[in-house]
Amino acid sequence: MTLSLSSFVLVLSVVLMLLKNNKTFKQFLANKLQKSFSKLNRHIPISTNFHLNQSKNFEKSVGLAEVYDALLQLQEYGVRGFRQNAVLFHRASSLNAIHLEQLRKLNYFEKLEESNEAVNANQKTINSIIEHTLTQLLDSNSLDNADGRELLSVCNGLGYDYQENGVLKRRISHTKTLSPKSNQSRVNEAISHMCRDWHPKYEQERRPLMDFITSRLRSNRFQGRTLVVVPGSGAGGIAHEVALAFPEFDVHSVELSTLMYLCNEFALGHGHSISIKPFAQHFSGQLDTQNQVRDYQIDLSKVKRPSNLQVHLGDFCEFRPYEEYDQIIVASAYFIDTAENLFSYFDAIENLKFFCSELQWINVGPLKYGTQPKVQLNDKELTKLRKERNWKDLYHKCDSKDLNGYLTNEKSLYQGFYGLVKFHSTYKERK
Known part of the structure; x- marks a missing residue:
């Protein structure tokens, strides 16, 4: 009797799940984790284009340690995906013999194998993201100093060797240590955003956002130097389209999530076709297995x-241009409801006035608050707040019947759509 790769992984994952309750095994894992996370014990700032130096656009740059942590989470995707499917396998296996026989007739366990195969396919694309990131870091920095040695340590920790001929090579055998801080929902979100930002099928979600932003940018005849800032730009599709549509403007993309930032840089620099199966582990609401793993x-x-x-990794609330402009336009899409403190977003945008003669804000997105918000304003309150803070609306519309999809699976029984708050405002500095 032979086992397929997926069946073997399912069995192995069940064994690992049982082992995790063993005290000796848990102590072994703890020791491995301690060694893994002791590699980077000092802050090494990272700036635009993967340079290991302090960014001119942020008072404190995100560090190499954060990038390493994100790469570890990406590397864990497959193992954790197999483990999650093993839990489903284990639960189903606890049923009585009659029910198990009925599940076999439904090919239920084959569905779990197909999900595992889809997870494995996604991991291949994720490995390309990891290797692209490491290659960019190695090519952009000197390796004969302390920071360079730390960078080589990062490569080693991820199972890669940097050879004398400048080639990055993955070791055949590499023991993955699972981070206790790993957030695989964020990993899944990031790779799904690769589809939303770059796949033609999701043009129907992107187009209403881009049409509004570009129409408002074209409604003004800007003179002199213009900067468009795209905060919370995710995998970078909108910032990329704005830059293409307005080559006469500088466009700065700012993203706080290291995972999203790495996906953005990968999209801009990979140069080859990739494959993503975004619904590989979405078992609820499916019509059939083939749609799930498509x-x-x-x-x-x-x-x-x-x-x-320019693509920046950092907190938009700390972002500063290092040049003066005649006008700065903030173009935010699906952004303002991500704020823990909405007032900090207003402050950050208004502080850009110190770098320009004219400041404008174009926004399109829902008001679906998350991230433990301190305040949750409705459209009417948000409109009043803009007026209170000396913003003058050039355009404002909120239509609950004009719906926009967000990572929507049109071949499932659950589909998410949002009404959009659209406004275009100009700022008069407060006295």
Whole structure:
């Protein structure tokens, strides 16, 4: 009797799940984790284009340690996905013989195997993201100093060797240590955003946002130097399109999530087709297995980095341009409801007035608050707040019947759509 790879992984994952309750095994894992996370014990800042130096746009840059942590989480995707499916396998296996026989007739366990195969396919794309990131870091920095040695340590910790000929090579055998801080929901969100931001199928979700932003940008005849800032830009699709549509403007993309940032940089620099199965582990609401594990091919060879686009990793609330502009326009999409403190977003945007003669804000997105918000304003309150803070609306519309999808699976029984708050405002500095 032979086992398929997926069946073997399911069995192995069940064994690991049982082992995790063993005290000796848990102590062994703790020791491995301690060694893994002791590699980076000092802050090494990272700036635009993966340079290991302090960014001019942030008072404190995100560090190499955060990038390493994100890469570890990406590397864990497959193992954790198999483990999650093993839990489903284990639960079903506890049923009585009659029910198990009925599940076999439904090919239920084959469905779990197909999900595992889809997870494995996603891991191959994720490995490309990891290798692209490491290659960019190695190519952008000197390796003969302390920071360079830390970078080589990062590669080693992820199972890669940097050879004398400049080639990054993955070791055949590499023991993965699972981070206790790993957030796989964020990993899934990031790779799903690769589809939303770059796959033609999701053009129907992106187009209403882009049409509004570009129409408002074209409604003004800007003179002199113009900067468009795209906060919370995710995997970077909107910032990329704005940069292409307005080559005369500088466009700065700012993203706080290291996972999203790495996906953005990968999309701009990979140059080859990739495959993503975004619903591989979405078991609820499915019509059939084939829809659950279906593939999205994204041709990144068609994606080129515009010369007027800069991609930043950092907190938008701390972002500062290092140049003066005649006008700065903040273009936010699906952003303001992500704030823990909405007032900090207002403050950050208004502080950009110190770097320009004219400040404008174009927004399109829902008001679906998350991230433990201190305040949750409705559209009417948000409109009043803009007026209170000396913003003058040039355009405002909120239509609950004009709905926009967000990572929507149109071939499932559950689909998410949002009404959009659209406004375009200009700021008059408060006295």
